[in-house]
Amino acid sequence: MSALIEQQKDMKQPSSWQVWWRLLRPHTLTAAFVPVFIGTMLAVLDGKFHFMLFLAMMLASLFIQIATNMFNEYYDYKRGLDTAESVGIGGAIVRDGIEPKLILRLALMLFFISILLGIYISAATSWWIAVIGAISMAAGYFYTGGPYPIAYTPFGEIVSGFFMGLIIILISFYIQTGAVTTKSILISVPISILCGAILTANNIRDREGDAKSGRKTLVILLGHKNSVRFLAAMFIFSYLWVIWMIVAGYASLWLLLVFISLPKAVSATRNFIGKKQPIEMMPAMKATAQMHTHFGFLVSISLLFEYLLK
Template identity: 65%
Template structure:
């Protein structure tokens, strides 16, 4: 066990007070929780009247679980020695800002507790079977960096993140409104599975050297840095191609073609990783990857809404 860091460090980048706590949630990742809820609800609008209470409860629960997952990541990266004052990224509230590890863990568990209360409300309005699904999703969030064999240390991090924080949130959001899961909802959710996974892949490309030194076996390390960048580009390409296949086969409205407007961010993200190995130089590419998911998801939702109303 490492000793707790004293609170004498200066906040990173001059951040003070609430800004430190805001950074601790890793806000650039929160869209990975917000976008799927919006898409699942947009999908449901053609089948039923939207229950806004359930929408807001699902949205808040997803955001809190994502924030808590980020805090678990902060806590365990510190405990395992991955985070130092020289680490690049929005994390590092313990090593740079002097927040005590136990405080971060307590807050993360509190956020999980609030999410569970919201889950009880959702189950009371829909089905108690969702409790089991929600607990599995929360367990994956914790085990991503917690437990004896963290998912983040394996080649399956992108798959677990994409499935549970992308596709599953869409399907749960759709289910609580409609009482069912349709084939269309599964098909439409697939690109978001890829794009949420891409956020994790981008993070692992940036942390390639550090993760390798600490013995992590991420997908990026398994296939090499260049292979990981090519995979990232492939995930972007398949995401866009998938939407147009849905349009051409009549599964979805032509309005979903609006997602094409997000391609500049995907291109920027891919180019931003090519030929780079220094973590700080890859930060713009990481941001662009998260923005691709956000903009793509918003445009997909708008397309679903327009397909219903027009």
């Protein structure tokens, strides 16, 4: 009987590329590349575009996000939060046997490459970008690293939304135009909120396990039902903000394209309601990440149409 169980386990073992792909946590990478697209499209709307700066910014943002995910993997393992039974795409160490120090070294290597890309961007634009980039990288590390990880506090949504939304959009816009505008700040608001929503969805799924491990996330403080309401409120606010921008004259009617993403927001909210097991909440978590992606790309498309038809 035990031999049969072991055989079944072996049959379910993912291939090596699947293990590494899962380690990247691809559903989180939208929080890195969507803001870069939006900031760059805002610059294109102003008639400015430098491909190499765009490429460097895109790679740096992706590498920092991937490194942050790897730090999360490493420190969750070190603190005993990940087990072989944990639900989700994490757990490359406990389930797949990847050496912890290898993950840490890879994360540091990606940080180093991001620094080199940041030096190129700063030399071509402003060295203030290096300062902001260094702060962003520190936030990525201390999100799960250090003695007081941000991810274990109620401030995770604020920090992730601020750096993965507003900061990336403004840097992407600034390195192309040399300026920061009211429109670039305002359009970053819903993207920042939806970046935070990805974390909220993740924490809703992991709420019970996180509470047992001593975390004090916002979701743990609110409870399941109120957290789902909070997630829905983040979605609603993002759409209302778009309407306000159009009415106030900060955006064109093309920005209404973002409402095409509304079904994903509804799906994410509904799939959390009444669910208790982490595995049951995976579709809702996936829909939240997809909603952020669709919303962000639709913002970029609206800016492109605005540019082509002005």
